[in-house]
Amino acid sequence: MIELDGVGRSFTVRRRTGPLRRQTRVVHAVRDLSFRVEPGEFVGYLGPNGAGKSTTIKMLTGILTPTSGRIRVAGLDPSRRRTTLARRIGVVFGQRTTLWWDLPLRSSFHLIRHLYKVDHQVFARRLTELGEVLELGPFLDTPVRQLSLGQRVRGDIAAALLHDPPVLVLDEPTIGLDVVSKAAVRDFLRDLNAERGTTVLLTTHDLGDIERLCRRVMLIDHGSLAFDGTLPALMATAPAETTIEAVVTHLYTRNAPSQAQ
Numbered sequence: 001m002i003e004l005d006g007v008g009r010s011f012t013v014r015r016r017t018g019p020l021r022r023q024t025r026v027v028h029a030v031r032d033l034s035f036r037v038e039p040g041e042f043v044g045y046l047g048p049n050g051a052g053k054s055t056t057i058k059m060l061t062g063i064l065t066p067t068s069g070r071i072r073v074a075g076l077d078p079s080r081r082r083t084t085l086a087r088r089i090g091v092v093f094g095q096r097t098t099l100w101w102d103l104p105l106r107s108s109f110h111l112i113r114h115l116y117k118v119d120h121q122v123f124a125r126r127l128t129e130l131g132e133v134l135e136l137g138p139f140l141d142t143p144v145r146q147l148s149l150g151q152r153v154r155g156d157i158a159a160a161l162l163h164d165p166p167v168l169v170l171d172e173p174t175i176g177l178d179v180v181s182k183a184a185v186r187d188f189l190r191d192l193n194a195e196r197g198t199t200v201l202l203t204t205h206d207l208g209d210i211e212r213l214c215r216r217v218m219l220i221d222h223g224s225l226a227f228d229g230t231l232p233a234l235m236a237t238a239p240a241e242t243t244i245e246a247v248v249t250h251l252y253t254r255n256a257p258s259q260a261q
């Protein structure tokens, strides 16, 4: 469902170093990244700040074009077939909404139906289903800007799934949520994957999300894949540690540049 083969993405950054001087630096955000996610998998995508997670997600959704390598998502090249891909993928960014700020949630959903050309009956059925499981009823007619963070995230998840995509990509969906909202979002995602077979790629700094949801974990560091395996295999990388937090800290610091240099 998701295939990356030797994918790289670099950015050229220009910095002013004097009145007439500029320094050019190339940042390799992602380097030689290869992995496959099979249909129905639920994969956690972890990495320290600046590791290259968002850059990967932007390439998977066609927002960024890779500098090298090959990507296929649901059989499509994301940067060349962005519009077609939009009908086969759902994307949720926990830190920003894809909904219309001044419109009631319900109107945002109707606009999305129109944009994705979802059949009226399919839309009505899907909205009822999503409304029930995500408990959207009490705030469907509230403008998005008046929603609490937890309500807004549930609205964004529903919006990403109205067209019933086979792939869902989530970028920190539980960031800032209280324990109850977090549990509701996690339960929903687990059921979605188990019952509909939706393939899920989840980026998060919340290791509770990983522990509760992901059978497989990929860890990216300095733009390269540093680990790809099951949760027990991840734990086995640092046998002296007993918690996932400690194991992940161990992996992150193992690759960190020395402070002394």
Ligand SMILES: Nc1ncnc2c1ncn2[C@@H]1O[C@H](COP(=O)(O)OP(=O)(O)OP(=O)(O)O)[C@@H](O)[C@H]1O
Binding pocket: 011, 012, 013, 027, 028, 029, 047, 048, 049, 050, 051, 052, 053, 054, 055, 056
């Ligand atoms: N548009 C850009 N121009 C220049 N550099 C960029 C750009 N986007 C990302 N980078 C750099 O690429 C590297 C990877 O960034 P990215 O946002 O993918 O990391 P991340 O793993 O998502 O981090 P975080 O967990 O902090 O969100 C960083 O060094 C970042 O500064």
